[in-house]
Amino acid sequence: MKTTKGADVAVIGAGIIGLAIAYTAARKGQSVVVFERNTKAIGASIRNFGLIWPIGQAPGRAYERALHSRNIWAELAKEAGFYASETGCLHLAYHQDEANVLTEFVDTAAVHGYQGCEWLSPVEVLTKSSAVQSKGLLGGMWSKTEVTVDPRQAIAVLPSYLNTKYGVQFRFGVAVNGIQMPFIETKDEKWEVGQTYVCSGADFETLYPEIFAGTGITKCKLQMMRTSSQPNNWQLGPALCAGLTLRHYASFKHCNSLTALDQRILQEFPEYEKWGIHVLLSQTSQGELTIGDSHEYGLTPEPFDREEIDKLILDYLHTFAHFPDTHITSRWHGIYPKLPGKTEFIAYPEKDVTIVNGLSGAGMTLSFGLAEELVHTGMLVNE
Numbered sequence: 001m002k003t004t005k006g007a008d009v010a011v012i013g014a015g016i017i018g019l020a021i022a023y024t025a026a027r028k029g030q031s032v033v034v035f036e037r038n039t040k041a042i043g044a045s046i047r048n049f050g051l052i053w054p055i056g057q058a059p060g061r062a063y064e065r066a067l068h069s070r071n072i073w074a075e076l077a078k079e080a081g082f083y084a085s086e087t088g089c090l091h092l093a094y095h096q097d098e099a100n101v102l103t104e105f106v107d108t109a110a111v112h113g114y115q116g117c118e119w120l121s122p123v124e125v126l127t128k129s130s131a132v133q134s135k136g137l138l139g140g141m142w143s144k145t146e147v148t149v150d151p152r153q154a155i156a157v158l159p160s161y162l163n164t165k166y167g168v169q170f171r172f173g174v175a176v177n178g179i180q181m182p183f184i185e186t187k188d189e190k191w192e193v194g195q196t197y198v199c200s201g202a203d204f205e206t207l208y209p210e211i212f213a214g215t216g217i218t219k220c221k222l223q224m225m226r227t228s229s230q231p232n233n234w235q236l237g238p239a240l241c242a243g244l245t246l247r248h249y250a251s252f253k254h255c256n257s258l259t260a261l262d263q264r265i266l267q268e269f270p271e272y273e274k275w276g277i278h279v280l281l282s283q284t285s286q287g288e289l290t291i292g293d294s295h296e297y298g299l300t301p302e303p304f305d306r307e308e309i310d311k312l313i314l315d316y317l318h319t320f321a322h323f324p325d326t327h328i329t330s331r332w333h334g335i336y337p338k339l340p341g342k343t344e345f346i347a348y349p350e351k352d353v354t355i356v357n358g359l360s361g362a363g364m365t366l367s368f369g370l371a372e373e374l375v376h377t378g379m380l381v382n383e
Contacts, residue, residue, distance in 0.1 A: 002190040007033040007169070010184050010191060012176050012207065013199035015045035016151075016363045017356055019158050020371035021197045023076070026166035028375060033191060034159070034168060035184075037175035041155045043201050045363060047224065047334030049282045049290050050154070051239055052147040053365045055089060056249035059112040062343045062362075063251070065369030067115070070147055072368040077149065080161035083285035087148045089239040090120075090128055091141040091246065092320045097264055098243040100257040102141040112254065116144035129237040131281070131321045146239055150285040151364065179207065181352050197374075198355045202335045204299075208349045217345055217358055220338040221301035223309050224292035226284070226330040227323075234324050236283040242320040244269070244278040272316070275309050279316045288329075291317055297338060305333050336361050344370060 009025045011018045014036035022032045052073050054066035077084030093099040102119060109117045118141070125132055125140040132140075162168035174186045179198075184191045202219050204212040230236075246252045246261060266273055276295030283289055294309045296302065310331065338360045339345045345358030354374065359366050 002185070002188065004183075004190045004192055005033075006192045007031045008194045009033070010035065010193040010196045011199060012196065013201060014041045014155075014159065014170065014172070015043050015199060015201055016155065016367045017201075017359065017371070018197070018199035019155070019162070020367035021199065021356065021375060022162055022168050023158070023166075023368070024371040024375040026162060026168050032162075032166070032168045033171065033193070035171045035174050035176050035186065037173070039173040044334045044336040044361075045201075046151045046155050047332055048151050048361075048364055049224075049239070049280055049292065050149045050151040050284065051089075051280070051282055051364065052149065053089075053362070054145045055091075055114070055117070055143040056251055057362065057365065058250035058253075058343070059114065062366065063113060065343075065373070066362075066365045067145065068369040068372065069366055070145060072372075073147055073149065076158070076161075077154075079165070080157050082149065082154045082157045084147055084149045084154075086144075087146060087236075087238050087282075088116075088142060088144040089146040089241065090125060090132065091143070092125065092132060092240065092242045093138045093140055094136045094320065095243060095261075095264070096138065097257065097261040098246065099138045101246050101252060101255050101261055102139075104255045104257045105252060106141060108254070114251070118142050129240065131236050131240060131323050133318075133320050133322055142238070148239060148282050149364070153285055176207065179350075179353060181350060194352065196353045198353065198357075200355075200357065202337050204337070208347075208355060211347050211349045211355060212357075215339065215345065217337055217339045218297050218299055219301055219335050220361060221296045221298075221333055221335050222293040222361075223305050223313070223331070223333050224290065225310060225313070225328045225332075226291065227289040228325055228327050228329045229287035230283075230289065231324050233287065235287075236281065236289060236323070240281040240321050241279060242316070244272060244316065245280065248278040271308075271312055275306075275312065277309065277312055277316070279313055279320075281317060281321050289323060291328075301333075301335055305331065336363070346374070
């Protein structure tokens with residue numbers, strides 16, 4: 001017979017969303033237990049750039065949430081002892097239509113609430129990062145709000161920190177087999193809890209599948225790569241990206257000049273459109289460079305990665321960046337939930353149960369801000 005244990009809050013899933021909710025609830029003084037069916041977090045939360053990326057978020061609530069998350073990341077990194085660098089980022093322009101979008105964005109940034117953005121000349125760009133290709137460079141937009149963490153390190157460190165400082169209990173390698181509030185059952189335990197947060201990532205099939213069905217939520221597969229540690233402590237500096245990225249993020253959608261850029265990209269780079277490729281470059285705490293990524297959508301992602309996608313990513317990367325060691329040591333793909341047109345999917349399938357999902361690739365950027373809204377208000381109304 002299972003012994004019944006108790007906690008104020010249960011969190012299902014130890015990815016970044018689950019950890020953010022556990023942290024927020026524990027700071028509020030609640031007792032928390034976290035269930036993770038794998039022996040460690042292995043999903044999208046460790047398979048990303050490690051970028052806290054306010055500059056990519058839509059104006060308004062999403063952007064403000066991202067800035068709040070950024071501040072929490074900075075505080076947590078100091079307390080828990082993991083790498084977090086206020087690198088900022090550079091959006092580089094090598095075509096006039098790219099420069100037009102970026103200067104329009106800078107000119108209208110204050111109106112839309114964006115902070116810390118400025119247009120830089122080529123000389124000014126090159127003083128920010130020695131990795132930038134100077135040939136054909138027209139300039140770039142500097143944004144100071146972005147932070148880089150190493151997701152493998154941060155996601156691994158946070159559970160022990162939460163346990164030591166706040167007494168959060170973790171059950172790794174333990175799947176939740178059923179929820180009948182106020183009870184949660186696993187293979188070996190039964191818990192009585194006051195509130196449950198289901199943070200199941202790309203698993204829509206195990207818990208409350210009927211809630212996910214019909215919402216339009218899908219999965220996004222992305223391919224990524226990593227180099228070896230760069231020699232002689234070489235530093236990238238800011239995260240780097242170029243013209244393709246301007247089409248990817250909601251923050252640039254208001255720019256009228258984006259239309260001309262769209263048309264050129266569609267004509268010149270049909271393969272990049274086909275695979276949803278835009279290219280970012282960031283650096284880990286170990287000096288490695290993280291490179292990506294592509295975007296393929298569907299409920300059953302292809303398990304086999306495509307060499308042609310990696311080649312397209314690298315070909316474009318070398319048009320705007322160079323660095324000492326280009327040897328690729330790791331290749332992988334991640335899968336995250338995507339709900340088109342939404343920054344999150346929140347649902348309440350039964351009393352005292354909240355599903356938190358669908359952050360659409362922005363989990364590292366938005367989770368801590370979202371968790372504060374949910375835990376402190378108890379309810380979030382979808383926009």
